[in-house]
Amino acid sequence: MSAPELEWRSVRKQLGGRAVLDGLDLALEAGRSLVIIGGSGQGKSVTLKLALGFMRPDTGTVLFRGQPLPGLFRRRQAALYRQSGVLFQGSALFDSLKVWEVVAFRLLHAEGRPRRQARDAAIEALSQVQLGPDVADLYPAELSGGMQKRVGLARAIIGRPRILFFDEPTTGLDPLTAAAINQLITDQVRRLGCSALTITHDLVSARTIADDIALLDGGRIAWRGDRTQLDTADDTRVRAMVEASRAPR
């Protein structure tokens, strides 16, 4: 049996004197879409940041295809970056660049592709997220929040990644736009046949995107199952989240 794409093994991380992760064991299997749900401050973002190399665990290891990150001279981390795409919570688009330059950033600056070729690839990636070539020469600040998310998604998928990371992909979006983003994510993950890790507190999003769902609570995985099990789970914490998501606002 091959090693998982990503694995958190007995990971512990303290922030501000508080154990945010306390012996986290989790695996992202190849070709699966795993969604981590949980309340605020339960360590969802830290879990993602550890995989992306923005933080290091105090104890324990994060493994990429069975090898510990970040590796000597951060080479394994670099390999993960080369084979992954990330959609950030606030989109994190480079505001001094035009939309097509943002989308093609990896091709232009990491791979050194010619601008013409990179622009064509960016326009193709924009079409994958249902944005026309007319937005290519706009600046990110000229776009709506939903369009910015689409541009962020186009940037994440442009290199045909093997792993996609989604950090709260629907935060701040209206329900219709959020549904459209969820569907785009599902379509792109399926089209690319890649693995996906999403962190969210939005159960609508989790139900749409996930193959597997894991509940993070108290710094550990408190429950894990496939998405069809979410509504019938016995775990009281899962039930509380499901009930809370159904409560009228």
Added chain:
Amino acid sequence: MLLQAALAPFSITGRLVIGVCAIVGALALFVGRALFACVTPRWHGGQIVRQAFSIGFLSLPVVGLTAVFTGAALALNIYTGGGRFNAEQIVPQIVALGITRELAPVLVALMLSGRVATTIAAEIGAMRATEQIDAMRTLSTEPFRFLVAPRVLAGVATLPLLTGVADVVGIAGGWAVSTWSLGFSSEAYTRSTVAFLEAWDVQSGLIKAAVFGFIVTAMGAFHGYRASGGARGVGHAATQAMVWSGVLIFATDYLMTSGFTEA
């Protein structure tokens, strides 16, 4: 309680020393990484050109205005001071010497610490706050190479050029006020300036400018890179960048002047 009060000064001093060591260590690491990124491939040529335009070309008006008024005021002051011992004729020589060796490089650097260091700190700080720097890393692009090195290289290259412009404009300011209102003949003023100036006067100013260019851009990038806490953090980073680049400019100016004088 009494013991705690007695130990308080030591505690405060210790915390202060640790804080200073931490910031000096962080700055040293940052400068080391920045230098490494500057001298090793891969270079982002487009970014270097863009930054050189922003730091260099767009600073020309403010540098020109600063230099011309400084040269003019310097001429007036030297004329007044020289008059106290019948040495008004030394105006061209002292204006040239003061501008090229000291005032042009220092004033250009100070103007740029206000215009450039703050901009760099705010830009990079805002990028840090909105996860753009993290995003860059995930796109296999090292932020030090893309954000810091081009700015530092552009600063080191353009500050001497701006200082060269300030040399010419500052001396012209002194010439203008001397010929129009102090009774100097244009030809005599120009001849005195050219005859008195040595190549080293200009060269030493340009060397200082290159060092100041590094300080201004590196301090902007350093404080921007460490910014945290949203808009307030970005504002704080911009202020720190200006204050510390100003202090370092004066300190290194003294050290370099002292070294050049002994050499």
